[in-house]
Amino acid sequence: MSLVNMKMSQEERGEYNGDKIAEPSYPYGLSIDLDDGSMEKLGITALPKVGTEMMITAKVVVKSVSSNQYEGSDAESRMCLQITDMEIGGESKKQDKAKSLYGDDSEGTRIDNISNALYGGN
Numbered sequence: 001m002s003l004v005n006m007k008m009s010q011e012e013r014g015e016y017n018g019d020k021i022a023e024p025s026y027p028y029g030l031s032i033d034l035d036d037g038s039m040e041k042l043g044i045t046a047l048p049k050v051g052t053e054m055m056i057t058a059k060v061v062v063k064s065v066s067s068n069q070y071e072g073s074d075a076e077s078r079m080c081l082q083i084t085d086m087e088i089g090g091e092s093k094k095q096d097k098a099k100s101l102y103g104d105d106s107e108g109t110r111i112d113n114i115s116n117a118l119y120g121g122n
Contacts, residue, residue, distance in 0.1 A: 006030055032056075032083070042088050058086040 006026055013023050034042070048054065060081040069075040 042086070044088065048090070052090065055089050056086060058083045060084065 008025060008027060012027075013025070034044075060083050063080040063082045065077070065079050067075055067077045
C-alpha cells in the first residue's frame, strides 16, 4: 500500500473565495481531532510539537455512501468512514518490513537457524 498525498491543487483551492492566507491546503473532513482520553488510549503521554509528522494506521467502517447529480453538473460521490481502531506512531518509530513481520533479529540468529534448517548447515 502506498500513501497518497491529499493536498489540494491550486485549481482545487481556487474554489475557496476569500483571504489567500486562510485557504485550506487539504479538503474538509481530512482532519482528525483527538481529545485527552483518545490520546491516552493511543499511548500519547506528551503533546508533540506542532509540525511533527506521525504515521497513522486505521481500520474503518463505511457509515454511508451517496451520489448526487444536479442539472448541468457531473455526479458527485461521497463516502463517510468511521475510524474504529487506530495506531499512531512517530516517524522515528518506523520499522523495516522484515522486523515487522519476523521481529528483531539484530544478531542474525533467526535467519541462521532458518538457513540451517532448510539447507542442512551447522
